[in-house]
Amino acid sequence: MITVTLQQTFLRTLSPLLRSLEKPLRSWLDGRRKHPVSLLQRAELEGLAEDLRRKSDALDVERPLLVVMLMGGTGVGKSTLMNALAGAAVAQASFTRPTTRDPVVYFHQSVNPDRLDPALRLCRLVRHNQESLTQKVIVDTPDVDSNDLKNRETLKELLPVADVMLYVGSQEKYHDQIGWDLFKEQRQRRAFAFIMNKWDRCLQDDAKGVRPDDDLIADLTREGFASPKLFRTTAQFWLDATANGETLPPKNLPPGEQFSELVEWLERGLTHLEIESVKARGVGQLLAQSLNAVEAVMPPELETQADKTRESWRLVLADEARIGAEVLVSTLEPHQKEIEHQFRVRGQSRFRGLMAAYLGVGAKLRNAGSTLRTRVPFVPRIGTSEPVKDVQIDLSTFARDCARSAGERVLDRRTPALVNRLLLDADQRGFPFALLNEPTAAAGKLDWDERYSRCLVESLADVERESTAPVGWRAFFRGGVTLLANYLPECVLLATISLLMWRFFVEDFTPSFFHILLPVYITLGVLVALHILITFAFPVSWPAIRDAFQTKLQGKLTAEFEAGFLPVPHEVAATIREERTEVSKMAEEIRTVAEWLNERETASHVGDLYGK
């Protein structure tokens, strides 16, 4: 056995370190985050944070106390053992089961009770004056297996305090499932030594099976305890002898009885150094467990999934935009006259004089039906929307009503469906559904009607600008036509009037009624001819602009959809990455402390208490 002297302040140095680990863990647990943590994981982490705090408190002293806890089924003799160790009836022991309900804490009188862990302070405190047990606190606990389930709760509350568990078994109970499960659950966290009490009952000359102690040792070997510390005791004999004032050891002890070895081990075997080593080891195991737990809640890397999701969402959204544009355009369809009129009025603003007057009258006539129509509801069947007030003047109201109507008819129901589509698509790309669900649904709840109408207005404006402001040779051509249309009618009028005057004054020609109106006819003829030219050269008809409009609208809708949905995967991925950074920082800190501890952890002769 090699024992390297630990630095005096070694354990004490650990205390602030543990606290510095606990704090981020606590704040992590208190914070809200996206990546889901199961209830079990959360409970485990909370327990670990609590343990870190306890350990840190317990180590923040000159000479740390070693808590040795007796654990086992009812009637195996925990209290009897305790009494035998104390040499007096400090714990209640009786034949009724279960006996112990209140745990007993047995500690040296020099220890201030305030130094005990809070969980222990609530128990029955018994002081003693055995110098050899100065640094040790022995705790008798209630049972693990009786019908009194409250006892088990009490034990579970006490367990985190223990450094060394004394697993007490009797001939009947050493193999019991409940105790064994508890042992397996705790063995990673604490040192374990074993007691086979009522040893006298284990010895039977003609027995066929395995002797209980061998049986238990075999089990423990399978669990990784190569040479477990097992004491075979008959505590009752020792207690009886003490009570009767007989000399110790009692006379009729069964062969192989080891109570005195147990006392020896407790009093002298667990030296100051071993206590430190056990403590350090306990911390080491706590750290290892914390590391595992923290790594288990490490959020995944989602960048590649986010990229993939984004690409495939782009297709879905483009498809959706195509359908959205179709629906919106088909909603506009019945109002082509209004739209044409709108365009025409804009187009006419270029013209002046006679041409403008002529076109204005024509447009008014053609639009007579629309003014009638404004008095009937815009959407007859699903009549929840307001009727359009004035189509000609307010294009944006018109577009908004149109979008709302399209929404009521089709689009509103498409949005939740789109959200589902996107979520399923992301799931196929390996992006966790649970993470994406909420933000995507939120994006689906944006005011899409508003966006649709914005797209509609903008597309209309764009198409209008393009069709009213052509480029290249068409611009020249139109400039020419406009010039022509602005001056030709006036010129013709003037010319014909002049001609008429000239003939009247110079040639002395008397014009008839027909001749007097001739300038009007000719000018009108010119106007009509110009009108025909304009109509053919610059068609302002719905079928002509429909496709351009739909393409434009689709582009705008795609942009809107992409702005609404596409950033979601990367935003989520970024949040998760932040969380990941946080968790991995915690893990890194734990690892650092654990390594630091490892370098200093030395005494190997407590290995038997741990197993592998």
Place this chain on the structure above:
Amino acid sequence: MNTHREKLTQLTDDFDWLEEHCRREPELARHAEHLHLAAALARNIIGGALEQQPPRPLHLAVVGGAGAGKSTVANFLAGTPIADANPQAGYTRHPTAYLPATGAMPWPSYLGFLGNLRKLTDTQPASLDEDVYQVQRIPARDGASEPLQDYIIWDCPDMTTWASSGYISRLMEVSALADVIVFVASDERYNDEVPTQYLQMLIEAGKAVIVCITKMREADATPMIEHFRKEVLAKRANENQSAIPPIPVLAIPSLTKEERADPAGAGARYRIALINHVLALCPTLDEARDRTVRNAVQYLEKASESLLSIASNDLAELDHWKATVKAGRTQFEERYRREYLAGEPFKRFDRTREQLLGMLELPAGLRYLSAAFALLRAPYSYFREFLIKLAGTSEVPPLPEQAVLRTGFDAWIDTLRAEALKRGTGHPVWKQIANSFEAGLKNQALVPFEAAVRQFELKEGDELEQAGRSLTDRLAQQPIILGGVRFAKVSFDVLAIALVLWLTWLPSWYHLLLIPLAVSFTHQIFEWIVRGTVEAARFSARNKRESLLGAHLTGPVSEWLQAKPLSEGSSIERLQSVLRRVPENIRELAVIVKPHPATNAP
């Protein structure tokens, strides 16, 4: 008889499956043992009763926690140390039957006897850890009386050690078979949770139980029995609010070596007390066996009542799935209504209107009169058409029906799939549904969907044509009414003309212009009536279309989807059939088994 056997096998299979099912879900784990016992009772007791097994031998099982002294008690019952009493906890790993020393004993061999336990042909140590049982004969002792000569004594494994999960089914099998059970608890164990639960279960199953507390100091025997009665029996009875029959409790204190070695001699006082209790519980063989059968039937009936609580979780999830499907269906129908139906003009009815108006014109020779009226009306008609054209707006065209149906279906499936993913971490049903989506449930669902669509389209075509034609046909089939209407129309026209003439007599030429106006007016009234009728028909056709959609498309598809998690050998399907079958089978078997005990019962 064979059908009974089949039923029994089915019943026990169902119980076994239910047990497995419960073990898979942590919330249901507490039911597992009860179901196991139910299966074992069905096999061992009902199975025996169906084949009219004689009451001899009665089975006496010794059960208890590890190290409590089961083998010692078995030895006391046998009268000689025959069972391996052993300090190793959990040494005994399979049941051993001890036959009386003398006399022939018919060995029961009916289907279901001890379930899957195999009889060992040779003597093996009790620690053999296999699904077996062995039979040994108690060695004869000279001149010893054999009070239990009609009994087979079973020494059983424990239920407390961590290895016991591997062999508790063997214990359960023998416990179910037993007519009388001696429950052994030591001074350490008598208030332990696990054995107490087992005891509780035996009591609930209506077994005749004797409790035997062992190993205490002689002086502690009486207070310990009292404590046991108070702490364990009374408390349990209170918790379960059920009347528990008085249970005999006796003590076998810590034994000396002599008492242990010679139960019939040195330990006779314990042996006699024990045997007396056994015999007191079973005054006659018939009575004891009848009680066993009766109580087993009762237990099974109670078990079948508790099945619903076992399944409640699954059924709740199933209901949730159904509700999700239904919500999807509502969405689908809503979409169809808004995207297609609301915009669909049903042009067929325009034709019907024309036809109806045409029918109102006078037939044969009088048609010149009609033509004359039509001529009079012409200016008004043209003017009206012009106005309508000027003010008229075209409707928003509906989306194509096929596309609406298809996208609606896609959205429906997506909703379900998203829901399954959302709940995937919860109940296994959702996991299963999510998996079946992975495996192409959507494509599977397309098959019934497309069939339904075809059906629906055939129906809707027929329906529309029929609705359109029914108006004209109805009128055509009733010539009297048709004639009446025609006559009414003509007389109105004539009346209107007469009215004009009378009011403006003698009329000047511009007064005559009023005549076409009057005729147009009367015609307009008739046209309004016809239009109203046709519009009503159009409206009802629209409604009809919705109900058609429900009946031929969404209805069948939604049923298919609702039933989906119930098919293909899924656990829910099995659960449902088990829920149906188990109570049925128990009822039928109970009827066959019950009559005997009812008459013999005291």
